[in-house]
Amino acid sequence: MRYKPARGGTLINGSGRIWEVEDVRQWAAGGATFQCTYVNDSLQHLNTCVTVGNLKTGENYQVGIGAASPLTDPFLGQSFGDKQVLGGITNISDGINAPFYFGYDNGASSGPGELTAAVFPYGGSLHWGYGIGTLAGGRQFRKVATRAYNANDGQGGKTAYLHFYPGANAELPVHDWTVLQDPTLTADKAWWWNANLGSPLMGLNRNQADRKMPSYATVAEREIVWNLTSNGNPFITQVTETMDPGHADAKIRRTQQAIDDFGNLLWRKEYAFGSTTVLAREYEYAYETGSAYTSKFIRNLLKTVKLRRPGDTELTVVSNSYDQYGQFPCGGLYSSPTVLLTAMTGSGVTLHDTANYGTGQWVRGNLTRAGSSTSQRCSSYTTGGTVKQAWDGYGHAVTVTPD
Structure with a gap:
């Protein structure tokens, strides 16, 4: 992100007005993905934001600023000078010219600047x-x-x-x-x-x-119970839903859950339809806790999901592994290849920190094996986090060539 110079200045990044946005889609080093221009008025209002460089998308917009009008307090009517508000936005890509218009204060000549209307390109509107x-x-x-x-x-x-x-x-x-x-x-x-x-x-x-x-007859209702994690964050711990409450044929469903201090789901209980006490199934979730990941504050990598049902054998429905480069996580079934981490190449590599996050940096959180007791899938990656190759345990493979 680069910003325009301050008013009267010449050095970039001297103001809060966005000038250029560069992201990984830009091929040219130091090039821009989006570029914004401003009106040469006293406040230098935003004029256009368009895609540039190798990008030719429909993300090109022109901004219209309304005429100045008095700004007044909506409670006491006190005046605070003039205001200029956003009058419209027009998509100017390839001659589309699809405008959105905005209205304020119900068209009054003065007011607090409250948005009261939005008109869409094909005539629909919100008020x-x-x-x-x-x-x-x-x-x-x-x-x-x-x-x-x-x-x-x-x-x-x-x-x-x-x-x-x-x-x-x-x-x-x-x-x-x-x-x-x-x-x-x-x-x-x-x-x-x-x-x-x-x-x-x-x-x-x-x-x-x-x-x-x-x-006012209730046809469906939902009761929500909240709890706090050990570090004080609120989360929903129970939801009870009832259809046609108060009727003889009312139907009820209850679910319960718990999360850890990082927002990860720890367990989820689902009760039998029509009951709030008879447990139908329970899921238990476990996450990667190795120091290589926690030291980088990567704490949301799901390792396993286990399913338990009353009177049934516990079943592992998900078993994940991460960053197994140079290994055969799919067990070599059907000549499955080695999982690899390959370097990004080509002119499009402009924003990647290759020096610190090259092929030698394996701790990334890339899912290299996803499976269960009956199936498995494995993937190789580039250093940019893009899947390079994926295959299952039955001899099917897909190779991806990123642009």
Whole structure:
């Protein structure tokens, strides 16, 4: 990433305005993949971002900035000078000229700059309406109150309504519930949130329901239980889903899980359909813990997955190995070749740290063998992490030539 010079300066990377983006698709060393230009005005607004060099893709855009208009406080109406907002974005690739337009403050001559409309190239549009929310301590904020769309299909616009609790003069630190009503007013979705001040779970979803309107009859509901890892990160530990709750033919399903401090799934339990106590199956997950990987903070490499069912033999459904270069991880079945790590070659190698991550650096986390008790697959890689060759235990092989 390279940035434009500061205003009045000549040295690159002197401002926050992106000038060039270079990634691995660029063949020329020091070349750009994307290049951006700016309008020569007082604020130097973004003008275009286009693909350059060997890339000829549809990622070429021109940005339109709206005329200046007064910026006003949505609560008290206080003025804060003028603002200029994004008026539109046009895809200018190969004469496509597909514009997206944006509207603010419902077309008012002044306002807080709230996005109220987005018009798509073929005429469809989205619209938003805003209101004021109040939470504990009298804190006020702007929130979306309605969301409408027009598919440009001759059927006119359709509006979905958002409702929140608490409303004015609230005492809770966050919304306790939210309801999204269907434009036809025949159905809605409701969410309930943890509103306990100071709780590490505050603001997280605890229940969700799909309901018929206007009777508010629940047709499906989901109860969510959260827990904390040992380092204090919240995660979902149990989900209980019920279809047609309150009916004699109601159906229930429950799953449970646990994760470690790095977000890796440790185990997952699935209960028999219709029961919250009869266990149907349990999966246990294990990960690579070798010091060669943990010292590089690579902690998410799945090693094995084991399946257990009541009254049945434990089954290993996944068994993975990593970075087995120079070995025969598929056991030489059907003359399976040695797993290799080969250097990237050609003019396209511009951003790779070959000196430190050449073929001698084997600790990469590349999956070289994936298998189970009944099948296995092996892969060779380039130093850029691209699969060079892959084969199974039945004599089938694929060779990949990257561009």
